[in-house]
Amino acid sequence: MKAAIMGYGTIGSGVAKVLDTNRDIIKARLGEELELKYILDLRDFPGDPHEDCFVKDYKKIAQDEEVQIVVETMGGVEPAFTFVKEMLEAGKSVTTSNKALVADKGAELMEIADKHGVNFVFEAAVGGGIPIIRTLTACLTGDVIEEIDAICNGTTNYMLTNMEQFGSDYNEILAEAQALGYAEKDPTADVEGHDSCRKIAILTSLISGKTVDFNDIPTEGISKISSTDFKYAKEMGCSIKLVARSVKEGDTYSCRVAPFMIKPEQMLYHVAGVMNAVSVKGNMLGESMYYGAGAGALPTASAVVGDMVFLARNTNRQVKIGWEAEKLTLANPLEQRYRFFVRTSALQSNIENEFGNVEYASLDLDNETGFVTAEMSEAEFEERAAALGGIISVIRFY
Known part of the structure; x- marks a missing residue:
């Protein structure tokens, strides 16, 4: 051959x-x-x-x-x-x-x-090197895939792991990742989430059978994550990971790429360094995870x-994957619901006026307060955060 x-x-x-x-x-x-x-x-x-x-x-x-x-x-x-x-x-x-x-x-x-x-x-x-495509298109063809959550960029996962373990700042760890060859000279595609966005678009196209335009997926990278964010995460017993998500909503899927706060009991919490993992939830199988070297x-x-x-x-026969050219209209991302971790310079009284009962994450830092909201839609959070003002950073809970 x-x-x-x-x-x-x-x-x-x-x-x-x-x-x-x-x-x-x-x-x-x-x-x-x-x-x-x-x-x-x-x-x-x-x-x-x-x-x-x-x-x-x-x-x-x-x-x-x-x-x-x-x-x-x-x-x-x-x-x-x-x-x-x-x-x-x-x-x-x-x-x-x-x-x-x-x-x-x-x-x-x-x-x-x-x-x-x-x-x-x-x-x-x-x-x-993780065999995820054929898993979805052959092994799990009897399931409706209800959710995919992926850490699918080794560069960003390496950087976040080291920021967490050593307290490094973003620019410091980016320079180290570039010196080691884990990050490109122009790291934009990785650190701003574009690489992960394309990958979750491909996976969602496969499980939906229609074409997902990666430009339709709201995407945030890790360039705004700081060592202070990790101090708060540690205080709350969490890690921070860049996760690409796709969740079935009726006849379509709701997608997002962003940094998330993840708890130890959740599978993706333990994926460290340059390793990748894809968690798949099927309506019959339940949750399974595929882990390994995502690059190299x-x-x-x-x-x-x-x-x-x-x-x-299969030289003499075609293997149908079931991905058609028809475009899939994704669910409205503003309707996605999360709890949000917020750092703000606003006064505590103003926080409670806008967000009601919140959980405070205290690091005793001057001129800022960290808190966690109740679960709410993206649209509702954006409205309340705009009214509060003084936002330093926002990270969703997974």
Whole structure:
């Protein structure tokens, strides 16, 4: 079975390494060898074990009828979309680890794959090495998925864990994460929640069967979280995690990405460092959690190679995922209900005038008060907070 890789960066080179290292076991499980015939990259890699495989024109792969499986690990929407589209139209099945591509063009690419009798799969696009996509599309197809809660960005989880353990400030821990290679030079996609937003959009599209536009999901990152917030969290027996949520509401889903206060009895509380976890609640199964390395060359490459074996086993048949191009209108986020932790410079009497009975979280800090509201809608909270004024920070309770 001949295959090609488009993009020989961290993940692409990891895929080649997995194919080389586990060649014999893959052959035994598949019944034939997965042979890498082409690697597409504009750069040269002299001395690479696959030096003879490199090409610079993607059309050479598209036009080679021997190649039946193509891996896309380039990143970004373009030119990845153009290249993947042409591969599908040429009758080749494709797997990708590219969440931006899947979130933006997933339904369209699945339609193209369907039209040309091939498959488009993307196990590594959400949980890295965590097998969550096939869990939802194969193992849990007998359940209605009522809720997904995910810590699905290793960069932000590493930063929040270290802020909690060492009392570091945001800018200090960001610089450390960048020095260690956990955070990009431009960390915006991670720290502002955009990466997690795309991932929960993909998962919600899969469980709803319709396309969720990630632009419709209210998203907050961690750049406003401070060491003081963690001092309050500790006082309340909580941790702070960036969580991507999707909860079934009638015929649709209600989604949000934001930092949340999480208690020790809740599953996601214990997910630390660069690890990821996805908690899934089915109407029959109940709650289950899938935990592991959500990023990194070899964990992600492992998921990609798993997709390659899946595609090789299904070269003559299409596997329906059930994600249609029709857009899903999400539930109104202003109707979501939470308890809110608030830090404010307002007087205690004004707090009680606006929010009634509240629970105070005392750190004896000058010029500010921390308190927890009763459960209320986002709309009601926004109205009361605006009337109170002096808001320093707000974190929802999970």
